Amino acid sequence: MVVRRDSAVGEQSSGDGKKTGKPVKKVARAKKAAPAKKAAEVAPSAAEAATKTATKAATKAAAKAVAKAPAQESRTALVRRARRINRELAEVYPYAHPELDFENPFQLVVATVLSAQTTDLRVNQTTPALFGKYPTPEDLAAANPEEVEDILRPCGFFRAKTKSVIGLSKALAEDFGGEVPGRLEDLVKLPGVGRKTAFVVLGNAFGRPGITVDTHFQRLVRRWRWTDQTDPDKIEAAVGALFPKSEWTDLSHHVIWHGRRICHARKPACGACPIAPLCPAYGEGETDPEKARKLLKYEKGGFPGQRLKPPQAYLDAGGKPAPPLGAA
Numbered sequence: 001m002v003v004r005r006d007s008a009v010g011e012q013s014s015g016d017g018k019k020t021g022k023p024v025k026k027v028a029r030a031k032k033a034a035p036a037k038k039a040a041e042v043a044p045s046a047a048e049a050a051t052k053t054a055t056k057a058a059t060k061a062a063a064k065a066v067a068k069a070p071a072q073e074s075r076t077a078l079v080r081r082a083r084r085i086n087r088e089l090a091e092v093y094p095y096a097h098p099e100l101d102f103e104n105p106f107q108l109v110v111a112t113v114l115s116a117q118t119t120d121l122r123v124n125q126t127t128p129a130l131f132g133k134y135p136t137p138e139d140l141a142a143a144n145p146e147e148v149e150d151i152l153r154p155c156g157f158f159r160a161k162t163k164s165v166i167g168l169s170k171a172l173a174e175d176f177g178g179e180v181p182g183r184l185e186d187l188v189k190l191p192g193v194g195r196k197t198a199f200v201v202l203g204n205a206f207g208r209p210g211i212t213v214d215t216h217f218q219r220l221v222r223r224w225r226w227t228d229q230t231d232p233d234k235i236e237a238a239v240g241a242l243f244p245k246s247e248w249t250d251l252s253h254h255v256i257w258h259g260r261r262i263c264h265a266r267k268p269a270c271g272a273c274p275i276a277p278l279c280p281a282y283g284e285g286e287t288d289p290e291k292a293r294k295l296l297k298y299e300k301g302g303f304p305g306q307r308l309k310p311p312q313a314y315l316d317a318g319g320k321p322a323p324p325l326g327a328a
């Protein structure tokens, strides 16, 4: 157990599952989603201006990018650089949030389990049918597995995922009174729920700080030389030590959004990256701004759910969305 993380969990563990359930989660979701819709719908001219500014900033950043490896970087310099990267990403992705649709903690934990090895968009297209038919843990616990498999088929690994979501629903119904528990040690006991899923739920359904170390997070923090650890628990501890606990959840969203849209595993779009001057891995991907722009991507089929203002960094100079994945 990591000391820093456990201290966060210690704060979380004071409540019981019943009290910290649905109402808290609805508040958490509303808090993140509302400003996005408002900005996109109410202030289009401001959004356009911001888009142009961000596009210019990305181009400028790429132009003066430095590929210096901070070999002798002091601890203080590392903390400053890490926090500056997070601030820059917060400007590029002001609406970063969990991209899974959910209305209560039960839906979030199920959706997060389903999101393994598939896109959030695919999960979002699948869960309305699942939650429409099985709205509570008790309903899903009593479901016919074959019927659930039919619904989950588009998510891939549908047999294993069916087993997990029915199993975790049974555990919720039998051990937690039908409520999702708000403590890490309880969440990780649920079938199919690991630390990553548990922190997604704690951070976004219960408002408790947590770092989500998924594949994007691991790749990016190593590129940025925030840590050279490879074990997710050690990465979580190392990165957590660079930031105030209150920033952990939003930091996770910023890093994951950047990994999904710009700093890809195989072809990072360095030439269109707004944090290039702060990145020791600049040059690992395409540095030509025009070619890099074609690498920018988002969920296949469009912006996630088509309900949020697109992040400025992957709009073209005219404010139009960059070509979808595979269109270039």
Ligand code: SF4
Binding pocket: 223, 262, 263, 264, 268, 269, 270, 271, 273, 274, 275, 276, 279, 280, 281, 282, 283, 284, 285
């Ligand atoms: S896209 Fe390139 S410059 Fe930007 S964070 Fe990734 S590796 Fe660094």
